[in-house]
Amino acid sequence: MEPIQDKKTLLFESALELIRVHGFHGTPVSRVAREAGVAAGTVYTYFNSKDEMILELYKYVKLKVLAEVSTKDNPELPFQQRFFAFWDHLTSLYLSKPAFQSFMEQFVSSPYNTPELQQSTDLWGAWLGKFFEQGVAVGALKPLSPQILAIMVIGSVISLVRYLTYFKSKTQSVKGELTQIPQMVWDGIKNH
Amino acid sequence: MEPIQDKKTLLFESALELIRVHGFHGTPVSRVAREAGVAAGTVYTYFNSKDEMILELYKYVKLKVLAEVSTKDNPELPFQQRFFAFWDHLTSLYLSKPAFQSFMEQFVSSPYNTPELQQSTDLWGAWLGKFFEQGVAVGALKPLSPQILAIMVIGSVISLVRYLTYFKSKTQSVKGELTQIPQMVWDGIKNH
DNA sequence: AGCTAGTGAATGAACGTTCAATCAATTTTA
DNA sequence: TAAAATTGATTGAACGTTCATTCACTAGCT
Secondary structure, rough: OOOOHHHHHHHHHHHHHHHHHHHHOOOOHHHHHHOOOOHHHHHHHHHHHHHHHHHHHHHHHHHHHHHHHHHHHOOOOHHHHHHHHHHHHHHHHHHOOOOHHHHHHHHHHOOOOOOHHHHHOOOOOOOHHHHHHHHHHOEOOOOHHHHHHHHHHHHHHHHHHHHHHHHOOOOHHHHHHHHHHHHHHHHHHHHH | OOOOOOHHHEEEEHHHHHHHHHHOOOOOOHHHHHHHOOOOOHHHHHHHHHHHHHHHHHHHHHHHHHHHHHHHOOOOHHHHHHHHHHHHHHHHHHHHOHHHHHHHHHHHHHHHHHHHHHHOHHHHHHHHHHHHHHHHHOEOOOOOOOOHHHHHHHHHHHHHHHHHOOOOOOOHHHHOOOOHHHHHHHHHHHHO
16 A cells, blocks of 8 residues: 555545445545545545546546556566466456456446547557557567457456456356466467 | 337336436436336336336346347357357347447446346356356367356457447457457367 | 635535326226 | 226326535634
C-alpha cells in the first residue's frame, strides 16, 4: 500500500471499494465521502459531479494498471518470456486488487463507456498496442493487428479472473490446470 | 421475431432495450412499463420488485442464448466443425441482439451477480460443460476441465463482440483478420 | 484580516412501490 | 336469455425514501 497522497486519491480508493461491493448506483456520494473521512460537500471541491468522479476514477485505474504492468516488463527478454510475465502480472494485479477488476468491468459495460471515450487518448491501449506490435516484429507472434491479439489475451485474463472470483470454492479441482490457460493463449497467438 | 407471447415477455423486451441504452439505474420501472404499453403498477403484478424483474430477465436471456446455440449444434459432425459453428452462432447472436450482450455483461459485473447465483442450476453452463467434455472425449481438445476450456472460448467471444461494438468505424482495417480469432482459439485448445 | 478548504444541513428532483378505484371478462342467478 | 354479481388484471396518482447537489457557515492557515 502506497501512502495516501492527496484527498482525491483518498476519494478514489473509497469509491473503488464501495463500487466493488455495491455498484455505481448503490454507492451514494455521501458514503464515498464518509469512508474517505470527509464531508459530502467536499467531494464537489474535487469533482463537478458524481459522473465526473467516476470518469476520472476510470482514468485513474487505467493508469495504475499501466504503471504496474509496464514497469515490470523487461523488453530485453525474449518475447515469449515477456508474454508469460505480462500475463502473470496482469492476472495477479487483478486478483490482488479485486476492486480494480470489478470497477473496470462495471465501467466498460455501463453507459459511462462510449466509443468516443474508448477512442480518446488511452495510454494503456497504446502500451498494449506497442507490446503486441513488438511481438509481431520479432516474429514471435502471428502477423496480426495488435488489437486482435489484445482481444485474445485480455479477454482470457478477464474471464479467468472472473471465474476465480465466482468459483473460489470449486477451484481446488481445477487449480492445477489454470496455469495452462496462458499456455493455451500462447499456443493460439504464437507464430507457426 | 417471434410474436409477443405474454405481458411478461413484453416487459422483458422493453427492459432489455432500455437497460442496453441507459443501464440498470438509468431505467426506471415507470419507463419499462411505458415502453411496454402498460401502467407502472402493472409491473408489480408480474414481479415483486425491480430487482426480481432483473434477476428473472437474466434467466430469460440465458435460456434464449442456450436455445439458439444448442438448436443449431449438430453433434453428428466432427468436433472441430462443431466448434467453429458454435463460435459463429454465439458471435452472430450477440451481434444481432446487442441488448443480450450488453445486458449480460452489465449483469455479471454488477452486484446482482453472486457466487450463489452462478452456482445455482444453470442450463447454459451445463450445456457448455457437456459440449467441451465431448470435445475432450473424442480427443479433439486438450484434456482439460470443461470449465477451463469454456473460460478460454467465451472470454474471446465476449472480447471480440465488445471490440466490434466500440470500434465499429476502425474495423475496416482489421475486419479481415477477425475470422482468424476463432482459429487462434482453436489452435490454443486443440489436442497436439 | 483575508483566503482557501471543508462542513453538513437543507433542497428538490427522481424513483420504487402501494393501493383505492376502474374496467373487462366470466360466472351466477332469475 | 338477460341482468346481476364476482373476479382479477390494470391503472395512475400519491407516498415515502433516497440521493446528488447546493450553500451559508466555520476552521485553519498565512
